[in-house]
Amino acid sequence: MMCALPQDGSRFLCMKIYRETDEDYDVALSRMDRRAVPDRNVRETVEKIIADVEARGDEALVDYAERFDHVHLTPDTLRVTDEELQEARAAVSDEVKAAIEASLHNIAYFSKNSMRQDWSGVNAQGCEVGERFVPYRRVGIYVPAGKAPLVSSALMTGGFALAVGVPEIVAVSPCGPDGKMNPALLYALQEAGATEIYKVGGAQAVAALALGTETIKPVEKIFGPGNRFVVEAKRQLVGAVSIDLLPGPSEVMVLADETANPAFVAADLLAQAEHGPDSVIVMVTTSSSLLEKVEEEIEKQAATLNRGAYICEVLDEHAFGFLVPTLKDGAKLANAFAPEHLVLVVNEEDEEETLAGIHTAGAIYVGNYSTVACGDFLAGPSHTLPTGGSGKSFSGIRADQFQRRTSIVRMDKAAAERSVPFVKVFAEVEGLDAHGRSLELRAES
Incomplete structure (x- = not known):
């Protein structure tokens, strides 16, 4: 059913939920492993x-x-x-x-x-030897x-x-x-x-x-x-x-355990859905209770938003929830999905280990009080990030991408003499005797 705001006070479900016991769980997981292939x-x-x-x-x-x-x-x-x-x-x-x-x-x-x-x-x-950046x-x-x-x-x-x-x-x-x-x-x-x-x-x-x-x-x-x-x-x-990279329509993944504040998680999911039907919204958690509370919060908060009904329709079509056995399984799913934004909210004992296990996210927002919106507008790192799975190959915009790199090599006669034996071997192996001679002349001069 469509996830429009109900008028009779009844509950609605805004995410397609996949559990390990579901027959289509493995198929759904495999669909999360994305590659940025053009249509x-x-x-x-x-x-x-x-x-x-x-x-x-x-x-x-x-x-x-x-x-x-x-x-x-x-x-x-x-x-x-x-x-x-x-x-x-x-x-x-x-x-x-x-x-x-x-x-x-x-x-x-x-x-x-x-x-x-x-x-x-x-x-x-x-x-x-050295490098120059301009x-x-x-x-x-x-x-x-x-x-x-x-x-x-x-x-x-x-x-x-x-x-x-x-x-x-x-x-x-x-x-x-x-x-x-x-x-x-x-x-x-x-x-x-x-x-x-x-x-x-x-x-x-x-x-x-x-x-x-x-x-x-x-x-x-x-x-x-x-x-x-x-x-x-x-x-x-x-x-x-x-x-720079291949940044397309916006997306978010939340990886959380029972320590996550359901109101905060719901707010992040609603904010992402505000981008429209091109968005992809994924929630991954080890807590069935958190999933239920997040759904309740989505209903409650959506009723206060100007475009609440539209946002919930987006969630209905483009939001997915996964109940995973462990946080390691959640990190594995995150690496396969390569999310543009990853909100990570787990207990303090598991936070660093889980964070270290995630390799493909464009940006990670750690803890209950870290929000994608602040990263989008104010924090400092660029919000122009890889999407559609391209995070497996690209990282987000950063300052050094605006710099052109040039390598520098400066040699004196002594350096030329010490380099000759090795360069001569490479020149002989590759059949490029002019290469070897260009250094030998300097060493012999």
Whole structure:
């Protein structure tokens, strides 16, 4: 049955629950082991869009804006103007500005501590070796704006680029049918260091950032979440441009035992369902009692929410609960699912061991008082995280992804002499005598 709010006071169930005794338990578990494989139809659609943008440039962007966003633009109106930016700044309340400032402050703190630093040393043959890390010169950030203006996504991408010192930050995001962008989003992009902002969304925006058009110059790397078409465009354009990861529709997994506060867990599940039917919500627990109490809390809290009935419909279709024998089984399920967000609430004796056993989560929120919402908006780490199982191969956005790495080798004559015997062997084995000779000449000089 659909999980709409009942009018007669009766109970409803918002999650499909799987227990070890159920016949379909093993099948349900196997479905949780995910790989981020693109849908064939999405792949073919995106291939056509990329080819079209490459061939027609701005003209294609204008046509897609008309088709998908129902807005009439021209090449001259693709870019947000200084006047529009000033209007947005004036329209945003002081409360919103303060929240954006607080988030950027924490992003800067987190970035400062996670950036990679230059280093150098001397190897066994006396060569000075090291690494140098410099910011990318020009990056693109994609900010979704379909159901709501994702102000936080602007901060959780552009804010990191700003903290690292990227000089050119190019933002793309779809506008409304009136040709305008949300003032709070525009203000956030300005504060996050955006040097150019374009009213372009979808796979076509990714193609424009990667390949360039008459108006949009190509970037070196693309960051940010998006729908499945945006994610597929990023995947297809690797090579023409670098990408951060493959962040798609949002998802959460809760791994908890009897020590979890059912009201807090229910609130996290409801918050995730608020993202809509693309969300995936999973609860894993060793406590049957907790499952029942969470269901009761969902019913109670949903009745107080403006979109409670809609949220419960999302939970009914996209929420799954697993009753597992042990926390180790729960951690194993978490690693197979590779959740974007993992809320971990277990007793203190098991917390560190369980945490150490989880390898594929994008972000982990530990303890009853840690919430995904704070991570999404304020805490400091980026909320742009791998989804759809891609957490098995990718990690979330971090400061060092905005840095380009270069290795450094510096040798004197003594280092060359000590290196000759080994280089000569490799050159002989691989049949590359010119390689060996290039070092021997230096050693003999």
